Every structure is written in structure tokens, then in C-alpha cells.
Amino acid sequence: MYGNRGLLRLVSALNESPSTLSISFTDQYSEEDVLTIGHLKNVVRIVGIGYSLSEYAECSFNSTIKGSKANDDTEFNPDELKIGFKLSYPYKSHRFALLYMFYLNEPKFDLELLSTTNLGEGLQFHINTGYSFTEKGRKDEFLLLGLGIELKSETFTPFIEYTTEQMVNNSDISYQKSPHRITPGLQLVYKWIRLNFGLELGMSHEVEYGVKLVPDWNIILGIEAKGVL
Secondary structure, three states, rough: OOHHHHOOOEOOOOOOOOEEEEEEEEEEEEEEEOOOOEEEEEEEEEEEEEEOOOOEEEEEEEEEEEEEEEEEEEEEEEEEEEEEEEEEEEEEOOEEEEEEEEOOOOOOOEEEEEEEEEEEEEEEEEEEEEEEEEOOHHHHEEEEEEEEEEOOOOOOEEEEEEEEEEEEOOOOOOOOOOEEEEEEEEEEEEOOEEEEEEEEEOOOOOOEOOOOOOOOEEEEEEEEEEEEE
């Protein structure tokens, strides 16, 4: 989803082979009954580009476009433009990385520590933790956390991940009301093409009656192509 190697929202500390370029297209789709709005369809489209500079460094760019559909009218608007840099280093069966992402369309940046552990037999465990900084004010800042595990193979990789953004400086938004997601999914690989499928389940409580920060469910479909330049 974000132009980096990883699961869906979760980023792996591993790098692609040097000089590898990847391009990804992802759609998130949810349909819910939202109070006072009626029957509303939400679509998020993400285009991501990643490039591996070396065994230890990668860069990425992604653009997010959000759309909503009420009745027969659909409107899409640019939401996020992000550029990221990742530096990683191996240690025994682990790989650790520092990820820095800054937003082109707003005064905001994310700083994250990533780790990926090889548990053997294709089993990998990922941890993402960090903080999202903004000049808007401390109430709009987030503590970032993600956990995921995958069973890798050459063609068929099932996984499950948990991600959350905690609004630690906003007393109006409690831990339960902040975004929480559990996402089981599947990756299919054929030569230089990877297909991603995920069902994202929102676990957040209501901020106010009938309103949540994340939808109860998202269907995520994505395709990624990569090659060596």
C-alpha cells in the first residue's frame, strides 16, 4: 500500500535487492450506513513507487486519493502525498530499520523504528512503532504502532496484522476511540507480479453516537509490479 516492502499498512524492515523498482496500485473499499448521511460508499486509491538504492537503503513515494459516493455521485479528492526514506541493518536473525516519511501537501512527518524477525520455516514477525509529528498542534499528533506475522513462500503468503494510531495528546479521544484495525490477508506472487488481498476490520469505539474514526470494515485489493533497473 505504501510503496514499501511489507504487508499492507505494515512496513517490513527488509529491503528489496539493490536497484529494484516497484510500482503498486491499491484500492480500499467500504460501504456502511452512516448516521445522518445515509447510504455512503467510501473508496481510497493509493499509488506507490519504491526504489531500493542499496542493500541498506530504500526510498518511496505514494499518493492517496479518497472518494465518497452518495446516491449516484462520486467525488475523488487528493488526500496525502508522501515521500519516504528507509535505512536498515541486519543483526543475526533480525533486521532493524529507521523510516522517515514527510508529507508534501501538509506540514507533517512520520518517524518510525521497524524490526523484522525471521522465526524459521518462512515465518516472519514485524513490529512498527513511531510518532507522527505535525505543525497543526499536538492534538493532531499520533503514536504509531503495528504488529504483523506472515508465513512466506514463493507464491502464497498468508498474513495478519494489527495497526493503530493513538491520539495521545487529545483528551477527547480515548485509547478505545482511536483507530484500531485487524487485517487478515493474502499475497500471491507470480514472477514479477504480486497481488494483495485483505479484509480490514475496524475495532474502534464510537467517538460520538454513530461516528467512528475508522470504518467497521475495508476490503483491500492491490497489485504490485517490480523489476531491476
